Amino acid sequence: MDMKSLYLLIALAPLAGSLIAGLFGWAIGRRASHVVTILGVAVSAVLSLKVLSGFISGQTEVFNGSVYTWLTVGGHEYAVGFLVDKLTAMMMVVVSCVSLMVHIYTIGYMQEDPGYQRFFSYISLFTFSMLMLVMSNNFIQLFFGWEAVGLVSYLLIGFWFKRPTATFANLKAFLVNRVGDFGFLLGIGLVLAHFGGSLNYNDVFAAAPALANKTIQIFPGVEWSLMTVTCILLFVGAMGKSAQFPLHVWLPDSMEGPTPISALIHAATMVTAGLFMVSRMSPLFEMSDTALNFVMISGTITALFMGFLGIVQNDIKKVVAYSTLSQLGYMTVALGASAYSAAMFHVMTHAFFKALLFLGAGSVIMGMHHDQDMRNMGGLRKYMPITWITSLIGSLALIGTPFFSGFYSKDSIIEAVAASHLPFAGVAYWALIIGVFVTAFYSFRMYFLVFHGKERWMENHGAHHGHDDDHDDEEPSTDHHHGLGPNDKPHESPWVVTLPLLALAIPSVLIGFFAIEPLLFGDFFKGAITIDALKHPGMHELAEEFHGPVAMAVHALSTLPFWLALSGVVVAWFFYLKAPQIPAAIKQQFSAVHKVLENKYYLDDLYFNLFAKGARALGTLFWKVGDMLLIDGLMVNGTAKLVGVFSRLTRKLQTGFIYSYATTMIIGVLGLMTLWFAGIILR
Amino acid sequence: MFTNLLSLVIWTPIVAGLLVLTTGGDQRAPLARWLALAGSLAGFLVSLPLYTGFNDLNGGMQFEEMRPWIQALNINYHLGVDGISMLFIVLNSFTTLMVVLAGWEVIEKRVAQYMAAFLIMSGLINGSFASLDAMLFYVFFEAMLIPMYLIIGVWGGPRRVYASVKFFLYTLLGSLLMLVAFIYMYFHAGKTFEILAFHDMKIALSVQMLLFVAFFLSFAVKVPMWPVHTWLPDAHVEAPTGGSMVLAAITLKLGAYGFLRFALPILPDASRELAWVMVALSLVAVVYIGLVALVQSDMKKLVAYSSISHMGFVTLGMFMFLGTNMNQWAVEGALVQMVSHGFVSAAMFFCIGVMYDRLHSRNIADYGGVANKMPIFAAFMMLFGMANSGLPATSGFVGEFMVILGAVQVNFWYAALAATTLIFGAAYTLWMYKRVIFGDIGNSHVAEMKDVNKREFLVLAILAITVLGMGLYPQAFVSKMHLSVNDLIAHVAQSKL
Numbered sequence A: 001m002d003m004k005s006l007y008l009l010i011a012l013a014p015l016a017g018s019l020i021a022g023l024f025g026w027a028i029g030r031r032a033s034h035v036v037t038i039l040g041v042a043v044s045a046v047l048s049l050k051v052l053s054g055f056i057s058g059q060t061e062v063f064n065g066s067v068y069t070w071l072t073v074g075g076h077e078y079a080v081g082f083l084v085d086k087l088t089a090m091m092m093v094v095v096s097c098v099s100l101m102v103h104i105y106t107i108g109y110m111q112e113d114p115g116y117q118r119f120f121s122y123i124s125l126f127t128f129s130m131l132m133l134v135m136s137n138n139f140i141q142l143f144f145g146w147e148a149v150g151l152v153s154y155l156l157i158g159f160w161f162k163r164p165t166a167t168f169a170n171l172k173a174f175l176v177n178r179v180g181d182f183g184f185l186l187g188i189g190l191v192l193a194h195f196g197g198s199l200n201y202n203d204v205f206a207a208a209p210a211l212a213n214k215t216i217q218i219f220p221g222v223e224w225s226l227m228t229v230t231c232i233l234l235f236v237g238a239m240g241k242s243a244q245f246p247l248h249v250w251l252p253d254s255m256e257g258p259t260p261i262s263a264l265i266h267a268a269t270m271v272t273a274g275l276f277m278v279s280r281m282s283p284l285f286e287m288s289d290t291a292l293n294f295v296m297i298s299g300t301i302t303a304l305f306m307g308f309l310g311i312v313q314n315d316i317k318k319v320v321a322y323s324t325l326s327q328l329g330y331m332t333v334a335l336g337a338s339a340y341s342a343a344m345f346h347v348m349t350h351a352f353f354k355a356l357l358f359l360g361a362g363s364v365i366m367g368m369h370h371d372q373d374m375r376n377m378g379g380l381r382k383y384m385p386i387t388w389i390t391s392l393i394g395s396l397a398l399i400g401t402p403f404f405s406g407f408y409s410k411d412s413i414i415e416a417v418a419a420s421h422l423p424f425a426g427v428a429y430w431a432l433i434i435g436v437f438v439t440a441f442y443s444f445r446m447y448f449l450v451f452h453g454k455e456r457w458m459e460n461h462g463a464h465h466g467h468d469d470d471h472d473d474e475e476p477s478t479d480h481h482h483g484l485g486p487n488d489k490p491h492e493s494p495w496v497v498t499l500p501l502l503a504l505a506i507p508s509v510l511i512g513f514f515a516i517e518p519l520l521f522g523d524f525f526k527g528a529i530t531i532d533a534l535k536h537p538g539m540h541e542l543a544e545e546f547h548g549p550v551a552m553a554v555h556a557l558s559t560l561p562f563w564l565a566l567s568g569v570v571v572a573w574f575f576y577l578k579a580p581q582i583p584a585a586i587k588q589q590f591s592a593v594h595k596v597l598e599n600k601y602y603l604d605d606l607y608f609n610l611f612a613k614g615a616r617a618l619g620t621l622f623w624k625v626g627d628m629l630l631i632d633g634l635m636v637n638g639t640a641k642l643v644g645v646f647s648r649l650t651r652k653l654q655t656g657f658i659y660s661y662a663t664t665m666i667i668g669v670l671g672l673m674t675l676w677f678a679g680i681i682l683r
Numbered sequence B: 001m002f003t004n005l006l007s008l009v010i011w012t013p014i015v016a017g018l019l020v021l022t023t024g025g026d027q028r029a030p031l032a033r034w035l036a037l038a039g040s041l042a043g044f045l046v047s048l049p050l051y052t053g054f055n056d057l058n059g060g061m062q063f064e065e066m067r068p069w070i071q072a073l074n075i076n077y078h079l080g081v082d083g084i085s086m087l088f089i090v091l092n093s094f095t096t097l098m099v100v101l102a103g104w105e106v107i108e109k110r111v112a113q114y115m116a117a118f119l120i121m122s123g124l125i126n127g128s129f130a131s132l133d134a135m136l137f138y139v140f141f142e143a144m145l146i147p148m149y150l151i152i153g154v155w156g157g158p159r160r161v162y163a164s165v166k167f168f169l170y171t172l173l174g175s176l177l178m179l180v181a182f183i184y185m186y187f188h189a190g191k192t193f194e195i196l197a198f199h200d201m202k203i204a205l206s207v208q209m210l211l212f213v214a215f216f217l218s219f220a221v222k223v224p225m226w227p228v229h230t231w232l233p234d235a236h237v238e239a240p241t242g243g244s245m246v247l248a249a250i251t252l253k254l255g256a257y258g259f260l261r262f263a264l265p266i267l268p269d270a271s272r273e274l275a276w277v278m279v280a281l282s283l284v285a286v287v288y289i290g291l292v293a294l295v296q297s298d299m300k301k302l303v304a305y306s307s308i309s310h311m312g313f314v315t316l317g318m319f320m321f322l323g324t325n326m327n328q329w330a331v332e333g334a335l336v337q338m339v340s341h342g343f344v345s346a347a348m349f350f351c352i353g354v355m356y357d358r359l360h361s362r363n364i365a366d367y368g369g370v371a372n373k374m375p376i377f378a379a380f381m382m383l384f385g386m387a388n389s390g391l392p393a394t395s396g397f398v399g400e401f402m403v404i405l406g407a408v409q410v411n412f413w414y415a416a417l418a419a420t421t422l423i424f425g426a427a428y429t430l431w432m433y434k435r436v437i438f439g440d441i442g443n444s445h446v447a448e449m450k451d452v453n454k455r456e457f458l459v460l461a462i463l464a465i466t467v468l469g470m471g472l473y474p475q476a477f478v479s480k481m482h483l484s485v486n487d488l489i490a491h492v493a494q495s496k497l
Helices: A003-057 A086-109 A116-135 A139-157 A164-194 A201-211 A226-241 A250-256 A259-268 A270-280 A289-311 A316-336 A340-367 A385-399 A405-419 A425-451 A461-465 A495-521 A538-545 A549-556 A560-578 A581-589 A591-598 A600-653 A658-682 B005-022 B026-052 B085-102 B111-130 B134-143 B145-155 B160-188 B195-199 B205-222 B231-238 B241-266 B268-294 B299-318 B328-359 B375-388 B395-410 B412-419 B421-436 B454-472 B475-493
Strands: A063-073 A076-084 A215-217 A223-225 B062-070 B075-081
Touching: A003 A063, A003 A076, A003 A086, A003 A116, A063 B328, A063 B395, A063 B475, A076 A086, A076 A116, A076 A139, A086 A116, A086 A259, A086 A270, A086 A340, A086 A495, A116 A139, A116 A259, A116 A270, A139 A164, A139 A226, A139 A250, A139 A259, A139 A270, A139 B395, A164 A226, A164 A250, A164 B395, A164 B412, A164 B421, A201 A226, A215 A226, A223 A226, A226 A270, A226 A289, A250 A259, A250 A316, A259 A270, A259 A316, A259 A340, A270 A316, A270 A340, A289 A316, A289 A425, A289 A591, A289 A600, A316 A340, A316 A405, A316 A425, A340 A385, A340 A405, A340 A495, A385 A405, A385 A425, A385 A495, A385 A560, A405 A425, A405 A495, A405 A538, A405 A549, A405 A560, A425 A560, A495 A538, A495 A549, A560 A581, A581 A591, A591 A600, A600 B160, A600 B268, B005 B026, B005 B062, B005 B075, B005 B085, B005 B111, B026 B085, B026 B111, B075 B085, B075 B111, B075 B134, B085 B111, B085 B241, B085 B328, B085 B454, B085 B475, B111 B134, B111 B145, B111 B241, B134 B145, B134 B160, B134 B195, B145 B160, B145 B241, B160 B205, B160 B231, B195 B241, B205 B241, B205 B268, B231 B241, B231 B299, B241 B268, B241 B299, B241 B328, B241 B475, B268 B299, B268 B412, B268 B421, B268 B475, B299 B328, B299 B375, B299 B395, B299 B412, B299 B421, B328 B375, B328 B395, B328 B454, B328 B475, B375 B395, B375 B421, B375 B454, B395 B412, B395 B454, B412 B421, B454 B475
Parallel strands: none
Antiparallel strands: A063 A076, A215 A223, B062 B075
């Protein structure tokens, strides 16, 4: 099989599964639907692994070719096509493998759901879209995949479409993403307009160096660097998709969707599309320090301030969601520091351990009979041992415990930012350092609340059967799920759920150790990621200090991040297991701060009142005043009335009486004669 | 090989329509329906060779026919199509077929007359697109108003009289000025109504300006452009489903086509001078109307406003001048948008019609949770809603994308304002979808709704295939228009002073 057919097969296999389950799921039933979709994704996963191993062993060449011509305009061809290099191959493996795990997990998680086939169809469609996105060799297909994953995300957040909160969340997610796409599309427009008329990556990157000093006038008379404007607009797209401040507001709400897709889409893969895109565009971003600074600022705010929000959440999924936001912020900061490889490295490790944490949370939720409130949990380790161990592994990886995968990627990011020479890097560095403590604190707050301590589901019975009144309004009002009954105990999940947990735990521990050297300091990303080493020497400096993964981990024991992470764990242990009265007292003492955090810095309210309500007010104004009053009332019906009035007047002239006609005639004749006489006299 | 193909395309539906009329009263309604289906199918089939037999390498007129008609005034029955008009004839014949299926058992009164009106109108519309003689064009263009007037006035909703009169007067007033312009050009060109002769004559700028205003009033009403758009929401709301489908899919396109066939090539200098006005009005349509669509409580009105907003992209793309040149991305984007909007708006109106047939309400508030009772329908409407929001892989994306990318080359802010449709388009479409389709079953009426029947499924499926097909392979349409568009751009680039 030639490579093109192979890549086509990788992309299309999940699509085929999706179409079969989606169009004929009603006929072939549940079992056949999950079999066919899992088969499709398994084909992609196996072949992707084969491609990646081919790249690692050096047998596979970079592939860049088109499949079919989508459009021709002005002599340029715009084709659907693939660019598969090591960067793409890595993403393909991450996407297809996590997707495969999530597919298997779904068999257990969704087994009672009436929309079973639909769900499998959606997640396979997502896998197809995401693969098309990462495998694209041009901007148009990138945008295709970009919007397609957004569509599936929309469909899946609103999967339980009866819940008002779910359909609110999915509309919000789609629209916020569209704001990002607005910038993204204009960025693509600038690329088309100024980079020679092609939208193929290679042509654009080849044209870029000559445009380094080109300026354009967005505002008349003000010259801005083309590269800066283009890159910032493209990054606005990434801000939407990868949920960076200030377009991050959709991601926490997206937890309305079933947990498997929170793992797949809203943690491991789709939200990393923006980061992947920026890495792919590194030849452009490298030419604008302004854009890189912009990226770094956005990432810094996200990394730190979203972490704070994770501390006050009581919904287990929300904690993991804010942790995802914060980690995406870390990756974005790395992009800003020109450490694209470190960002992609963290994308990969994060995909595994965050998918693990989400699926673990999902397993807990199942064990708790679809209760998501951590205040009703506690002591679950006895009842759900596999979930417990794997969740612990995921948490340790997340907080950056030496030798775990998250340690290598996160520490590399922090080091890279420390080595960056951008003006904002100093602030970013300290924000990330503080973030380490915050991450450890909220992660282990969750861990201790869920798996250790008192078994609170016994005592809280009445409370969670009704509705917790101090919950925020996104708390899902479950339809057929009720939480544990009076005589129920939490139970470990079936093997289809625990197997993916175990499978994901392995890379969560190991992948960092083995991958760091080739990925960051070898030439794995050579040719895929471009760094201007003269302007941004950070990664080179890091490479000189790197003496192997073991040395790195050992050295880390004497550094600030490690001790901060450790103290985060200890404080969490003390607060939530030893002295639970302390956090309550702090909450009392700093109730104003707590309120701000609980209300997510009031950004949602601001956006809703300003944009959603504002647009409706403006629309009403245009409609009622512009269309109905001015155009229709004054102009259209006004004209009609005027014609009416005029015809009424003229009608009065046509009285039908001989004498009135005669009078008019005589007056007319007299008038003409006057004119005639006047003419004679004047002459 | 096809000598009189265009005549066949024009007269087949008209003759079929007259035949349907002979079935008379409603006691023979089934016969009328089947006859109408056969006629519209025949009309569609005879239009297909226009596409398959079209020579991509020829930018000029093809399938030409020429017969004298009124010799004293040198008016000829002169037909021909280029890569632009050909697409719309096929689109129109296709839409007519959909309309006949859409009205099948929904229309119970005066079935023969209803079907006949659509068939005859279809032929007249084909005639307008195929005319190469200005007088012939005018006759078809005006004659088309009559069946549409009747469709709204006879089979329409409660305020049908107001709506149909408004529609009729609005469009008639505009086109009278076009007639004046034609008569002026007739004398100026040496007593001929040949459109292609009009294309080649020199006209002073001041005269060009006046003629442009005349054309503008006629075509802008049809498109419709802000601020002469208010007839459209009223007409749509009162029109039966089929009427809305044709109105949105085809008749609006005639206005835009008029700009392309008459205003731009005959009056290139005035077009350039006044391009900024056209651009401004188009952008108002995109932004202002987009916001107006957001606050509609009537589904049909919402989609009607969304039509105006989408047509804003068409006029925007046509008047996107870079120096003296029209921008190829933008012009072809405008044309793609026209075809795509034909599919998508027809589908949207059909979807609303399907729900209306069950609940007899167009009010968003009367629905809620339709997906619970009509899952298949909900899936189709999601697809069309996404196409209406311009999602890639649907036809709705291609045109908007091309126009926006063309606009960036001309002026960043044109593009930025146009690109707000990404947000507004999604907002008004999906918010409506959320309130109508999602949620728990809203009331007892919704609880009694039944999912689509076979006929409805057929229409939805065909439209879904076209929407996806055009989104995945727009080249099939664009390759036909390249050379004609190139010719047009080259022609418009030359001053006629």
